[in-house]
Amino acid sequence: xxxxxxxxxxxxxxxxxxxxxxxxxxxxxxxxxxxxxxxxxxxxxxxxxxxxxxxxxxxxxxxxxxxxxxxxxxxxxxxxxxxxxxxxxxxxxxxxxxxxxxxxxxxxxxxxxxxxxxxxxxxxxxxxxxxxxxxxxxxxxxxxxxxxxxxxxxxxxxxxxxxxxxxxxxxxxxxxxxxxxxxxxxxxxxxxxxxxxxxxxxxxxxxxxxxxxxxxxxxxxxxxxxxxxxxxxxxxxxxxxxxxxxxxxxxxxxxxxxxxxxxxxxxxxxxxxxxxxxxxxxxxxxxxxxxxxxxxxxxxxxxxxxxxxxxxxxxxxxxxxxxxxxxxxxxxxxxxxxxxxxxxxxxxxxxxxxxxxxxxxxxxxxxxxxxxxxxxxxxxxxxxxxxxxxxxxxxxxxxxxxxxxxxxxxxxxxxxxxxxxxxxxxx
Amino acid sequence: xxxxxxxxxxxxxxxxxxxxxxxxxxxxxxxxxxxxxxxxxxxxxxxxxxxxxxxxxxxxxxxxxxxxxxxxxxxxxxxxxxxxxxxxxxxxxxxxxxxxxxxxxxxxxxxxxxxxxxxxxxxxxxxxxxxxxxxxxxxxxxxxxxxxxxxxxxxxxxxxxxxxxxxxxxxxxxxxxxxxxxxxxxxxxxxxxxxxxxxxxxxxxxxxxxxxxxxxxxxxxxxxxxxxxxxxxxxxxxxxxxxxxxxxxxxxxxxxxxxxxxxxxxxxxxxxxxxxxxxxxxxxxxxxxxxxxxxxxxxxxxxxxxxxxxxxxxxxxxxxxxxxxxxxxxxxxxxxxxxxxxxxxxxxxxxxxxxxxxxxxxxxxxxxxxxxxxxxxxxxxxxxxxxxxxxxxxxxxxxxxxxxxxxxxxxxxxxxxxxxxxxxxxx
Numbered sequence: 127x128x129x130x131x132x133x134x135x136x137x138x139x140x141x142x143x144x145x146x147x148x149x150x151x152x153x154x155x156x157x158x159x160x161x162x163x164x165x166x167x168x169x170x171x172x173x174x175x176x177x178x179x180x181x182x183x184x185x186x187x188x189x190x191x192x193x194x195x196x197x198x199x200x201x202x203x204x205x206x207x208x209x210x211x212x213x214x215x216x217x218x219x220x221x222x223x224x225x226x227x228x229x230x231x232x233x234x235x236x237x238x239x240x241x242x243x244x245x246x247x248x249x250x251x252x253x254x255x256x257x258x259x260x261x262x263x264x265x266x267x268x269x270x271x272x273x274x275x276x277x278x279x280x281x282x283x284x285x286x287x288x289x290x291x292x293x294x295x296x297x298x299x300x301x302x303x304x305x306x307x308x309x310x311x312x313x314x315x316x317x318x319x320x321x322x323x324x325x326x327x328x329x330x331x332x333x334x335x336x337x338x339x340x341x342x343x344x345x346x347x348x349x350x351x352x353x354x355x356x357x358x359x360x361x362x363x364x365x366x367x368x369x370x371x372x373x374x375x376x377x378x379x380x381x382x383x384x385x386x387x388x389x390x391x392x393x394x395x396x397x398x399x400x401x402x403x404x405x406x407x408x409x410x411x412x413x414x415x416x417x418x419x420x421x422x423x424x425x426x427x428x429x430x431x432x433x434x435x436x437x438x439x440x441x442x443x444x445x446x447x448x449x450x451x452x453x454x455x456x457x458x459x460x461x462x463x464x465x466x467x468x469x470x471x472x473x474x475x476x477x478x479x480x481x482x483x484x485x486x487x488x489x490x491x492x493x494x495x496x497x498x499x500x501x502x503x504x505x506x507x508x509x510x511x512x513x514x515x516x517x518x519x520x521x522x523x524x525x526x527x528x529x530x531x532x533x534x535x536x537x538x539x540x541x542x543x544x545x546x547x548x549x550x551x552x553x
Numbered sequence: 554x555x556x557x558x559x560x561x562x563x564x565x566x567x568x569x570x571x572x573x574x575x576x577x578x579x580x581x582x583x584x585x586x587x588x589x590x591x592x593x594x595x596x597x598x599x600x601x602x603x604x605x606x607x608x609x610x611x612x613x614x615x616x617x618x619x620x621x622x623x624x625x626x627x628x629x630x631x632x633x634x635x636x637x638x639x640x641x642x643x644x645x646x647x648x649x650x651x652x653x654x655x656x657x658x659x660x661x662x663x664x665x666x667x668x669x670x671x672x673x674x675x676x677x678x679x680x681x682x683x684x685x686x687x688x689x690x691x692x693x694x695x696x697x698x699x700x701x702x703x704x705x706x707x708x709x710x711x712x713x714x715x716x717x718x719x720x721x722x723x724x725x726x727x728x729x730x731x732x733x734x735x736x737x738x739x740x741x742x743x744x745x746x747x748x749x750x751x752x753x754x755x756x757x758x759x760x761x762x763x764x765x766x767x768x769x770x771x772x773x774x775x776x777x778x779x780x781x782x783x784x785x786x787x788x789x790x791x792x793x794x795x796x797x798x799x800x801x802x803x804x805x806x807x808x809x810x811x812x813x814x815x816x817x818x819x820x821x822x823x824x825x826x827x828x829x830x831x832x833x834x835x836x837x838x839x840x841x842x843x844x845x846x847x848x849x850x851x852x853x854x855x856x857x858x859x860x861x862x863x864x865x866x867x868x869x870x871x872x873x874x875x876x877x878x879x880x881x882x883x884x885x886x887x888x889x890x891x892x893x894x895x896x897x898x899x900x901x902x903x904x905x906x907x908x909x910x911x912x913x914x915x916x917x918x919x920x921x922x923x924x925x926x927x928x929x930x931x932x933x934x935x936x937x938x939x940x941x942x943x944x945x946x947x948x949x950x951x952x953x954x955x956x957x958x959x960x961x962x963x964x965x966x967x968x969x970x971x972x973x974x975x976x977x978x979x980x
Contacts, residue, residue, distance in 0.1 A: 179758075185765075215765070215876075219765075233876060276944065293777035293778045297882070299754075300768055301770035321643065327732040333606060346592060347723055350592075350719075353595065354595070450660075522721040523719065548721075
C-alpha cells in the first residue's frame with residue numbers, strides 16, 4: 127500500500143492547430159494519377175493544370191434575342207431598317223450590309239460590321255414577313271455583345287492543379303473542350319472497428335442487446351464521410367481480438383491502402399490490441415488534444431512489405447479516432463478531412479469560419495477549445511443544442527455546424543462567435 | 554412598311570418567389586419507396602419515421618477512463634480505496650462493494666451502487682498490482698456519468714419522414730440498430746440538350762471548332778448537380794432536329810422519367826423544336842422571371858401513355874432552363890433543386906442566407922433581382938467576381954456563393970448584403 131504512486135503521465139494537452147500542423151507535415155501527396163471522363167470527375171482533385179486551347183466564347187456573340195446593327199444606322203428612336211439576314215445560334219452569318227439589321231438570337235455570333243445589339247423588346251418587326259424593324263431607342267455601341275475570350279483566353283490556365291472539382295468546374299472544363307481530366311488517385315482507406323462492446327446493426331435486435339453492448343454507429347458516418355471526400359473504402363470490420371491476428375490484419379491492410387482508420391481504443395488507459403500492434407509494425411503517436419469533443423487522437427504508420435506489388439511509399443498511415451461518436455465525427459472533420467485533402471494534393475482545405483451572434487449562453491468556461499453543436503436560426507443568430515455530451519450524436523444531426531469556442535471562454539447572448547457550417551466540411 | 558407593328562408580348566416579369574411557389578405547387582412527391590442499407594443511404598430522403606426500439610446509451614455509463622465509486626466513500630482528498638473490480642467497455646460489471654472502487658473505462662456501464670466517476674488523471678494507483686487507488690479530490694455525485702437514454706429515449710422518433718440523410722444521421726440510425734432504411738425512390742431525370750451550336754467535348758478538337766460552335770458545358774454541371782441531389786440521370790444527348798423525332802423522344806422519356814430537363818431554347822424568340830413538341834404532348838408555361846442571371850424558364854408536363862408499365866402519375870414534368878451557362882447553373886440551384894427535393898418529399902429545402910458586409914461596389918442598380926457571384930474573403934467580407942456576364946462560368950467556379958441583391962438596389966462597401974453559399978446548395 128505504500129509503494130510509489132504509479133500515476134499515468136500528465137503531459138500538457140496539445141493545441142489543435144499544432145496537432146493539425148504536425149499531422150499535415152507527415153503527408154506526402156499521392157503520386158498516382160488517373161484519367162476520368164469529365165462527367166465522372168465531380169469531387170476529384172486535378173493532377174495537372176487545365177490550359178485552354180481556345181477562347182470562350184470563340185467570337186463576339188449576342189447576349190440577347192434581337193437585332194445586330196451598326197449603331198451609326200440607328201440615330202433616333204423610330205428609325206426603321208431592313209432586315210438583311212437572320213443569324214441563329216450556331217450559324218456564322220455574313221458581313222452586315224450598311225443600313226440594314228441582322229435578326230440575331232442569344233449566343234449567335236455578331237456579323238462583321240455590326241457593333242451593337244438591340245434587344246427585341248426594344249424593337250418592333252414591321253412588314254408582313256418581318257423584313258424590317260423599327261427601333262424604340264438609340265443603342266449604345268457594344269451593348270448586349272459578349273466579347274470573344276471574355277470567359278477564357280486562349281492559353282490561360284482555367285483550373286490549376288490541386289483544384290477540387292465542383293459541378294461548375296466540370297462545366298468550365300467542358301467549355302474548353304475537355305472530355306477527360308487527369309485527376310489524383312482516390313485515397314484507399316481501410317476502416318477497422320475496435321471495441322468489444324460494439325455490435326453491428328442487424329446482427330442483434332434492439333430488444334436482445336446484452337448489457338453493455340452498443341451498436342456501432344461510427345463506422346456508418348465514417349464510411350459516408352470518406353466517400354464524400356473521394357476515398358475508396360475497404361471496410362475490414364471488427365479487429366480480431368488476438369494480437370497476432372491483429373498484426374496480420376494490419377500488415378495486409380497496409381500493403382494495399384494509404385490510410386488505416388479506426389475509432390476507439392486510443393484513450394490513455396483503454397483496453398485495446400490495435401495500439402501495441404501498430405507500435406510493433408511501425409510507430410504510433412498518441413496525442414491528447416486540447417479540444418472538446420475530441421482529445422485522444424493517434425497518428426502513426428504501418429510499414430509495408432518491400433515485396434511484390436508493394437506501394438512506392440514505405441508505409442501506410444494509421445489514424446485512430448476517439449470512440450465517442452461526436453468526438454469521432456468532429457475530429458474526422460477537423461483533422462482527417464484536411465489530411466485526406468492534402469493526400470490528394472488539394473490546394474485548399476481550410477474552411478473560413480463565419481462570425482455570428484450567439485443566441486445562447488455558455489456560463490462555464492472549459493479548459494479545452496470547444497466545438498459546440500449549434501444551428502443558425504431565422505433571426506440570423508445561433509441556437510445551441512441542449513446536450514453537448516460527446517456521446518449524443520443527435521447534436522450533430524440537429525446542428526448545422528459548430529461554434530469554435532476558445533479555451534477558457536464564456537459566451538453571453540449577442541456575443542459574436544466563430545461558426546463553422548457543416549456544409550463547408552461535407553461538400 | 555405601314556403594316557401594324559407585330560411586337561412580341563411584353564408582360565411584366567414574374568418575381569422569383571412567385572415562380573418558385575408556382576413550380577412547387579405542381580409537385581406531387583414521389584410515392585415509390587425502397588429499402589437501402591444504412592451504409593448506402595447518404596443523401597437520400599427518409600420515407601418513414603425512425604422510431605427507436607432502445608435507449609441510447611442503454612445504461613448509465615462512464616464518459617471517462619477512471620474509477621467508479623460511491624461518492625460517500627471519498628470524503629477527503631487523499632482517500633484510498635481498494636479496487637474491487639474492473640469494468641471494460643462491453644462488460645456488465647457487478648454491484649460495487651461498499652468502501653471499494655471499480656476501475657472503469659470510457660463507455661463501460663456504471664456498476665450498481667456507484668454514483669460517480671473519478672477520472673484517472675485525478676487518482677493514483679497504489680500497490681503493486683493496481684489493487685488500490687488514492688484520490689486527489691472529492692468527486693461530485695453523478696460526475697462523468699452519461700445517463701441511459703441521454704441521446705435517445707425508447708419510442709422516440711429519432712429522425713422524421715422527409716429528413717434528408719447526412720453522414721451524422723446515418724450514424725444516428727445505426728445507433729438504434731437499424732441496418733436498413735426506407736427511403737424515397739430516386740427521381741429519374743432525363744437530360745436533353747438543345748442548340749445547333751453545341752458540340753460535345755471530345756467530338757471536335759478546339760482548333761477544329763467551326764465558327765459559331767461552342768462546347769456543351771451545361772450538360773456536365775447539370776449531371777453532377779442531379780447526382781448530388783440523389784437523382785438517377787439518363788443522358789439522352791442532343792435533341793434530334795426534326796419535329797416528329799423530337800415528339801417521339803419526349804414521349805419515350807416521359808414514360809420512364811419523373812422529369813425531363815433541358816437547357817437552352819426557352820427564350821422568347823428562340824429557334825427550337827422542343828417547345829412546340831412539349832406543347833403538343835402536354836402543356837408548357839414560358840416564364841420571364843425577374844432575376845439575373847436567369848429570366849427565361851419553362852415548366853410544363855408531358856403526358857404519359859396510359860399503356861403497359863406506365864407510371865401512376867399521368868404526366869412527366871418538363872423543365873427548360875436558360876442556355877447561358879451561369880443562368881442555367883443559378884436557375885438550377887434556386888428553382889430545380891427545391892423542386893427535386895420536394896419531389897423526394899424532403900421537409901426542408903430552403904437555405905438560410907447569411908448577412909455579410911460587401912467589400913465591393915455595385916454602382917448601377919438593375920431592374921431585376923441579381924444573384925452576383927462573390928466569395929468570402931479573409932476579413933469576413935465579400936469580394937465580387939469582376940465579370941458578372943451570364944456567359945462567364947468562371948464566376949461560378951471562382952465564387953463560393955451568390956449575393957442576393959434586390960431589384961433596383963446599389964451596393965456600397967460595408968453594406969450588409971444577403972449571401973447564399975454554394976456549399977449549402979451543393980451538399
